[in-house]
Amino acid sequence: MRRYVASWSPNAVAGISLLALSCTGFAVLCGVHGLPMADALVYRAEGAAVVGGRDLYGFTVTRWELPATYPPFAALLFVPTTWLPLAALKAAFLVGNVALLLLFLHLSCRLAGLPSRPAALCAGAAFALWLEPVFQTVLFGQINLALACLVLWDLTRAPGAVGRGFAVGVAAGIKLTPAFFILYLLLTRRVREAVTAVAAFAGTVLLGAVALPRASVDFWTRRVFETGRVGKAWIVDNQSLQGVVARVLHEPEPGILWAGPALLVAVGGLWGARRASGSGAAARGVLVAAFAGLLVSPISWSHHWVWCVPVVVVLLGEGRRGAAGVVALLFTARTLWLVPHAGSADLHLAWWQQPLASPYAVGVGVGAIVCGWVVLAGAPQFRPFPNLGLRPRPRVGLRPRPQSPDGLKRCRTGEVLSPSGD
Numbered sequence: 001m002r003r004y005v006a007s008w009s010p011n012a013v014a015g016i017s018l019l020a021l022s023c024t025g026f027a028v029l030c031g032v033h034g035l036p037m038a039d040a041l042v043y044r045a046e047g048a049a050v051v052g053g054r055d056l057y058g059f060t061v062t063r064w065e066l067p068a069t070y071p072p073f074a075a076l077l078f079v080p081t082t083w084l085p086l087a088a089l090k091a092a093f094l095v096g097n098v099a100l101l102l103l104f105l106h107l108s109c110r111l112a113g114l115p116s117r118p119a120a121l122c123a124g125a126a127f128a129l130w131l132e133p134v135f136q137t138v139l140f141g142q143i144n145l146a147l148a149c150l151v152l153w154d155l156t157r158a159p160g161a162v163g164r165g166f167a168v169g170v171a172a173g174i175k176l177t178p179a180f181f182i183l184y185l186l187l188t189r190r191v192r193e194a195v196t197a198v199a200a201f202a203g204t205v206l207l208g209a210v211a212l213p214r215a216s217v218d219f220w221t222r223r224v225f226e227t228g229r230v231g232k233a234w235i236v237d238n239q240s241l242q243g244v245v246a247r248v249l250h251e252p253e254p255g256i257l258w259a260g261p262a263l264l265v266a267v268g269g270l271w272g273a274r275r276a277s278g279s280g281a282a283a284r285g286v287l288v289a290a291f292a293g294l295l296v297s298p299i300s301w302s303h304h305w306v307w308c309v310p311v312v313v314v315l316l317g318e319g320r321r322g323a324a325g326v327v328a329l330l331f332t333a334r335t336l337w338l339v340p341h342a343g344s345a346d347l348h349l350a351w352w353q354q355p356l357a358s359p360y361a362v363g364v365g366v367g368a369i370v371c372g373w374v375v376l377a378g379a380p381q382f383r384p385f386p387n388l389g390l391r392p393r394p395r396v397g398l399r400p401r402p403q404s405p406d407g408l409k410r411c412r413t414g415e416v417l418s419p420s421g422d
Contacts, residue, residue, distance in 0.1 A: 015122030022126035023098060026138070040081070040093050040141025042066050047078035056215040057223050069223075069230050072208035072215045074174045093141040100145035101125045101134060101309075107152040108310035111283045112317030128309050131331045136303035144306045147171045151178050152310065155286055165193030166200045173204025176224070177304070180293030187274045188285065227298040235346050236336045239360040240300035241265055248354055250347050262296045269295070283314045291364050302336060305360050330363045 045061040046068045048054075056075055060067050068075065081089055105124045109116040128134055137144045154167035165185060172179035179201065185194035209216040223229065231238070233253075234246035245251075245258040269292020277285030290307040294300040308331040315324035335356040339349055346357065355362050 009119070011117075011119040012122075015119035015126075018126035019098075019122040022129050026129060026135075027094075030139070035090055035094075035139065037090050037093060037139070037141035038062050038064060038066060039143075040089060042068060043078040043141070043143070044081040044086075044089060046070070046075040047080070047082045050075050050079055050212065051082055056212065057218055067229060070175055071173060071204070071219055071224075072212040073204040075215070076208065076211055077174065090141065094138060097138045097141075097145055098125065098129070100149055101128060101138075103149050104145055104152065104306070104309055105313065107149060107156060108313035109317075110156045111152060111286060111310055112314045113283070114313065114317045124313075127328075128312075131306075131308055131328065132334050133303050133305040133308055133331060136301075137306055140303065142303050143174070144304055147175055147178060148306050151181055151290075152286075155181070163196060165190075165196035168193075169197035169200025169202075170204060172197070172201045173208075177293055177297050177300075180296070181289060183270055184273050184285075184289040187270050188277045230299045231301075233299060236339060236341045236357045237301050238299050239294070239302050239305060239336070239358060240297050241295045241361060242298050243300075244354075244358045244361045247346055247349060247357055252347060265292060266296045268292075283310075283317075287311055287314060295361060295364065302360065305331065308360075327363075327367075330359055333359065335359050 041061050045059060046056060049056045049059065049068070056072060057068055084092060102121050102125050105121050105128065106116045109121075129138065133144070136142070150167040150171040154164060157164050165182075168178060168181050168185070172182065182194050182197045182201070185191075185197060205216070205220070227233070233240075233242045234251075235243070236247070237243075241262050242254060242258045245254045245261065249257060251257070269288055273285040273289040273292065275285075276282070276288055287307065287310060290310075294304055294307070297304075308327060312324045312328050315321075315327065336359055339353045339357045340346075341357075349357055
């Protein structure tokens with residue numbers, strides 16, 4: 001009885017009320033402008049192709065002609081989306097993504113070593129819903145929050161837990177970008193977890209090949225190399241390094257001009273993640289790996305950057321409220337939608353518009369420079385997340401330092417995505 005009463009404390013009521021108010025505002029906005037959920041329609045079409053035995057990569061759906069771009073294993077997981085009417089499917093994606101946002105916040109608190117209270121989670125979700133990547137994920141029926149939850153749950157499990165690394169491999173089997181975390185596991189000397197992740201990934205490929213042999217051959221020998229199939233890299237929707245280089249150089253296909261910097265960012269990001277994890281800032285190591293993966297991916301749509309949520313939580317856990325506010329503002333401002341982006345206008349932006357068109361990449365770059373300066377300046381290390389299984393390296397001859405106590409998205413062809421319907 002005492003637990004029941006405590007669960008309805010004023011703080012809990014306030015948190016739930018904030019979340020309900022935020023969701024209501026989101027629903028009203030969607031009712032006025034429409035709820036496209038274009039990506040959810042693609043997933044549904046993939047599931048229907050599996051059920052009907054049709055070519056998985058030979059169709060496009062919606063008037064924006066969006067194709068299937070995920071591995072065959074993902075299409076198998078999308079089969080249940082064909083069991084619901086369209087309206088019910090949209091409702092399920094809406095409610096499911098809000099629930100996943102709450103779970104993501106809970107896992108972010110675990111990463112930061114913070115207590116995870118229901119009232120705080122509800123209040124946090126009420127505000128996080130309006131971060132541009134989260135907003136776009138919910139609006140378009142994306143699975144970014146589900147993949148991020150898989151990865152973060154796996155990386156924050158207790159040392160020695162059975163099957164650590166398995167969820168990372170499954171996430172990579174659904175969408176290839178999380179495979180970057182396998183490199184992170186290797187470089188942080190978590191070899192057993194990395195091997196488990198590789199085995200899980202291989203299992204998803206094998207399962208897809210058994211169930212959909214023709215689609216598997218098509219994807220792994222052809223479609224996986226067709227990055228242009230995913231969308232035009234130069235539009236402002238793409239916040240990866242390739243998108244930045246393409247817009248800065250006014251070149252739709254930057255080629256080697258992008259590959260070189262991407263390699264440097266990948267190496268530097270993994271080195272930074274390893275250094276952070278080995279020096280007692282394991283939470284930052286995870287986030288550095290996440291952002292490095294987003295930067296070097298050929299396409300990282302703005303809604304892929306949901307990893308901004310744990311960044312804010314970790315900064316709050318470190319007592320850096322000002323920095324957390326700056327990050328939250330960066331991912332709420334939506335400056336990328338303020339620059340001209342109709343047709344090919346993205347390729348003809350003025351120099352002063354470039355930072356506005358690439359806020360996430362530029363923000364991460366500036367943040368990396370600042371963090372690097374802090375590390376090189378010998379600033380105290382931040383507390384590690386206790387369940388990551390990582391320990392700071394001992395300092396020979398020195399006593400260990402005490403740790404602190406603590407807009408609407410365009411479709412990928414470059415058209416403006418109309419909010420009037422599906």
